[in-house]
Amino acid sequence: MHAYSLLAPAKINLHLEIIGDRADGYHELVMIMQSVGLCDRIEVCPNGSPNFRLHCDSVQMPPPEQNLAYKAAQLMSAEFPEAFARLGGADIALEKHIPIAAGLAGGSGNAAAVLVGLNLMWGLGLAQPELQELASRLGSDIPFSVSGGTAIATGRGEKLDAINGPSQLWVVLAKYQSLEVSTPWAYNTYRQKFGHTYPRDTDILKSRAARIHSGPLVEAILHKNSARIGELLYNDLEKIVLPEYPQVAELKTAMQRPGVLGVLMSGSGPTVFALCASREEAARVKTEVREQIRDRDLGLWIAPFSSGGIQVA
Numbered sequence: 194m195h196a197y198s199l200l201a202p203a204k205i206n207l208h209l210e211i212i213g214d215r216a217d218g219y220h221e222l223v224m225i226m227q228s229v230g231l232c233d234r235i236e237v238c239p240n241g242s243p244n245f246r247l248h249c250d251s252v253q254m255p256p257p258e259q260n261l262a263y264k265a266a267q268l269m270s271a272e273f274p275e276a277f278a279r280l281g282g283a284d285i286a287l288e289k290h291i292p293i294a295a296g297l298a299g300g301s302g303n304a305a306a307v308l309v310g311l312n313l314m315w316g317l318g319l320a321q322p323e324l325q326e327l328a329s330r331l332g333s334d335i336p337f338s339v340s341g342g343t344a345i346a347t348g349r350g351e352k353l354d355a356i357n358g359p360s361q362l363w364v365v366l367a368k369y370q371s372l373e374v375s376t377p378w379a380y381n382t383y384r385q386k387f388g389h390t391y392p393r394d395t396d397i398l399k400s401r402a403a404r405i406h407s408g409p410l411v412e413a414i415l416h417k418n419s420a421r422i423g424e425l426l427y428n429d430l431e432k433i434v435l436p437e438y439p440q441v442a443e444l445k446t447a448m449q450r451p452g453v454l455g456v457l458m459s460g461s462g463p464t465v466f467a468l469c470a471s472r473e474e475a476a477r478v479k480t481e482v483r484e485q486i487r488d489r490d491l492g493l494w495i496a497p498f499s500s501g502g503i504q505v506a
């Protein structure tokens with residue numbers, strides 16, 4: 194049995210729209226997700242014991258039982274008890290590069306990598322749809338983390354339609370390292386504020402979700418119209434997070450510089466990204482933002498759009 198080293202890219206949302214409530218307590222969403230090449234590295238190494246052991250190089254990580262990567266391993270052992278009993282558990286090492294609680298699906302990517310890694314290590318031969326079904330039981334963003342690239346996501350975020358990505362774009366990602374935003378808080382606050390506007394009729398919800406497929410942002414992506422993609426970036430959760438965290442709103446303003454195609458908060462934040470046409474532009478914007486905001490807590494990264502999900506390194 195081999196050890197596997199996997200790369201899990203971060204995701205950003207080019208579009209995040211909350212369209213209504215679901216019977217399971219979640220929200221009906223319409224999103225366009227995009228992988229970007231800022232990656233965590235996950236090692237899955239057979240340990241010949243009836244256990245999984247999780248190691249992580251970040252002090253910010255929650256205890257193993259609350260960690261999505263660990264939960265992914267437990268799900269695999271419960272689903273494939275024969276393979277687990279015969280071949281044993283694994284030491285799982287997380288090398289974090291994606292900031293935590295950032296709206297970049299870092300934890301989701303780690304869980305997706307564990308599903309892919311154990312599938313390979315145990316020789317289960319699961320295909321991507323099967324891995325994505327398992328992933329959907331662990332969290333709404335995890336099916337996308339398995340396949341990555343550019344995709345329309347509806348339902349809880351787990352129903353995916355891959356689309357041809359735009360031409361090679363770059364992002365500058367910016368996050369105050371000590372600032373974390375709770376995703377349940379952001380969604381629940383949105384419901385308190387806007388829940389009275391949610392359509393109750395399932396046909397209306399379905400038609401709102403279907404609209405994205407022929408909408409202007411998908412058209413801009415398919416036509417590789419980068420300027421238009423920048424203009425159309427949209428995230429409903431900005432209405433909740435920006436007023437509560439003024440430094441995120443100020444960061445967004447600081448990133449709106451000449452040459453930047455568009456700026457948006459990703460997911461439930463607090464990461465903000467600036468869309469740029471080239472690596473050079475992204476590097477210039479990163480330098481300018483660093484010069485303008487002289488706060489050592491501000492983390493800045495540049496990354497290209499990425500066309501895939503979990504990769505074997």
Ligand code: C5P
Pocket residue numbers: 218219220221222331332333334348349350376377378380381
């Ligand atoms: O699915 P996941 O565990 O990533 O979701 C985290 C939280 O985000 C949920 O507990 C819920 O509060 C909120 N959420 C939601 N509707 C979705 C996805 C997430 O309300 N479709």
